[in-house]
Amino acid sequence: MKKEYDVLIVGSGAAGLYAALQFPEEVSVLVISKRELTLSNSSLAQGGVAAVLDKDNDNFKLHIADTLIAGKYKNNLEAIEVLVSEGPKDVLKLKEMGVAFDLDERGRLQMTLEAGHSRHRIVHHKDSTGRAIVDVLIEQVKTHKNVDIYDSTMLYKLDRNEKGFYAGLLLPDGTSRIIAAHYCILASGGIGRVYQYTTNSAIATGDGITLAFMLGARIKHLSRIQFHPTAFAAENDRERFLISEAVRGEGAVLLNCDGERFAFKYDERGELAPRDVVSNAIMLESQAKGNEKFYLDITHKDPEFVRKRFPMIYEKCLEENIDITKQWIPVFPCQHYLMGGIDVDLYARTTVDRLYAAGECSHTGVHGANRLASNSLLEALVFSRRAANDITAKLRTEDNTPFGTFTEHEDLSGHTLPHGFRTEIRKLMQDCYFVIPKPELIPDSLKRAKEILTDLTGGEYTIDQSFVEARSLATVACIVLEEVKKKYDAQ
Ligand SMILES: Cc1cc2nc3c(=O)[nH]c(=O)nc-3n(C[C@H](O)[C@H](O)[C@H](O)COP(=O)(O)OP(=O)(O)OC[C@H]3O[C@@H](n4cnc5c(N)ncnc54)[C@H](O)[C@@H]3O)c2cc1C
Known part of the structure; x- marks a missing residue:
């Protein structure tokens, strides 16, 4: 690890990795990840990435309208226009890099439908799209000589002066290392772990949001939290395995404790209404019935199709002794996604000079009050690319002098943190x-x-x-x- 970089990127999810790939050779970049490189919400994404790629059956206006409807018109229209119109190129770029998106029998990208989308526009790799993307991005980043990438390296402190940032990094052996960077992109993900039950990965503790807040950055709409209606209702696990929207998209129906369909009682779109609507329906039905047992039923579909289309969900449920081709899947809502975050403009710039934020930790305004399924990976790609391009343009016109000498280590010892x-x-x-x-x-x-x-x-x-x-x-x-x-x- 060097003492100084042009850019520090905090996070090795889709946002951090994709940003790292945009920088030209002359820009030195450090990417850090507090745990394993693949431990992130990005790696957990199942459903896919939404993009208008089938121009015969779809168009930008429809994708924009669906995003606005899901977001209850509280979205930033300009940001959605950027997302929807630029996103398809980023998705094709991923394909070019080697992400094995599923293809139809004619070799074209296969599009699936998800709740809230009026068209089939979700590209996917089986039911483990995120991992397929992250694996390719990591491979790509490792070929870029200007990018250093470190796992198990945690940002614990971010100070700044007019030249940029001094970042306090917690190294795997528990010691500290301070590095300097002229720019910083926070791509540190969401906040799911602030709840008892969440679909989020263990890294989702809101570190980036907290450090940005401590630096005085504007944080916006942090209370806009999305609850996914159909997480696997495991008894004790904090991290709840997601039963993707795509399962409902392919025809699974929601049943209450008496085995009755009920979603249409609460909304005319039934099981395919946006997430908040379905989550609300489940909570209201549970109050009405005085029972928290709910199920997804996809047993009416051809078992071969179900196993092929949802191999990961099939296997995970089997581990919990549920064969989804024959049995109902127990489900219940849990925390899933954060719509708010570190407030940024269309170039992912925060309100703090030289500080950028992209992906789930940021608030671009595209999601409004509620995120449309599969728009978040797209947001991570589009706005992290924009952040990197904006920084590159600035670095090319600026004359950034070295930081000079500064303290490179500090003593981190203190009192023992009490449990609880x-x-x-x-x-x-x-x-x-x-x-x-x-x-x-x-x-x-x-x-x-x-x-x-x-x-x-x-x-x-x-x-x-x-x-x-x-x-x-x-x-x-x-x-x-x-x-x-x-x-x-x-x-
Ligand atoms: C189960 C599940 C399924 C999903 N399915 C979909 C889907 O189908 N389609 C879709 O569009 N979206 C989906 N999402 C949402 C989407 O995956 C995320 O919003 C998106 O991937 C976030 O990417 P990110 O790069 O911003 O953050 P993440 O991928 O979460 O990455 C955060 C990174 O920051 C690092 N980090 C955090 N704090 C620190 C620190 N202090 N120091 C150093 N590093 C740090 C972490 O180690 C990690 O590398 C899903 C989410 C979940 C949980």
């Missing part, structure tokens, strides 16, 4: 701000989250992964609950 902060935050969030929020619990939950954050920031604890993540979860909970409280106070 993270568990408590997760419970607070799960209890007061799930699919149907409980406004009466918000003020006390916020008060407690603030107490925890104060303890963490003032406690002089050892800086390690547990501390950094606890601080992130507490910060995220405070921002979310503060926003929600303001909303209810104003009503």
Whole structure:
């Protein structure tokens, strides 16, 4: 690892890796990932990437309209136009790089339908699209000599001066290393781990959002959290395996505890209504029935088709003793995606000079109040490319002098972090701000989250992964609950 880089990229998901690939040879780039390179929400993406590639049956206007409808018209139209019109080229670029998207019998990209989309426009690699993309991007990045990539290297601190950033990195052996970079792209993913039950990967603790917030960047709509209606209802696992929308797209129906279809009672689009609508329907039905047991049924489909189309879901469910070709799949909503984040413009610039954000940690405004399925990988690609291009253009016109000497290590030792902060935050969030929020619990939950954050920031604890993540979860909970409280106070 060098002492100075032109650009630091925090994250090896779709956003971070795709950004790294855009920089020309003369730009030195450091990509870090706090755990294994492949441990990310990107790797978990099943359904696919939405893009208008079949111009005979689809067009930009339809994709824009679907995105606006799902987002309840709270989206930023300009950002959607960029997403929808530029995205197809990025998807084709991935294909060119070697991502094995499924093809139809004529060798064209196979498009599937997902909830909220009026056309078949989701390109996919079986039911493990994200991993197929991440694997190819990692291979590509490793061939770029200007890019250094390190796993198990966690950003714990970000300071800045007029030249750029001093980034505090926690190395695998627990020691610190400070590096300098003229620009920083935060591509650090979402916040799922602030909930007890989430589809998100273990890395999704909101670290990037927290560090941006600490630097004074504007954070927007962090309370816009999406709950997925159909996560596998495992008894104890915190990370809940997703039963992709595409399963409903291919004809699976939702059943209540009595084996009755009920989704049409709540919305005329039934099982294919947007995620928030289906999640709400499940919660209301569960209140009506006094029972939290729900199922997805795809047993009426040809078993061979189901196994081929959803090999990963089939195998994962089998591990839980459910053969989806013969049995109903137990499902229940859980946290899935963050629509808000570090506020950015159309070039992924935050409100802090030289700081960019892309992917799930950012708020471009494309998703509005609710994300349309498969628009997030597309957003990660489009806006990370734009960030990288914007930075490259700036580097070419600027005369960035070296940072000079600075402290390259610091002592991270301190008091031992007491157990329980993270568990408590997760419970607070799960209890007061799930699919149907409980406004009466918000003020006390916020008060407690603030107490925890104060303890963490003032406690002089050892800086390690547990501390950094606890601080992130507490910060995220405070921002979310503060926003929600303001909303209810104003009503
Ligand atoms: C189960 C599941 C299924 C999904 N399916 C789809 C789908 O079909 N289509 C779709 O469009 N979207 C889907 N999504 C959403 C989509 O996958 C994500 O929104 C998107 O991939 C986020 O990419 P990202 O690069 O922003 O973040 P991530 O892919 O989550 O990557 C974040 C990176 O940041 C690193 N990081 C975090 N904090 C630090 C730190 N402090 N220091 C160093 N590194 C750090 C992590 O190690 C990781 O490498 C799905 C999400 C889930 C969870």
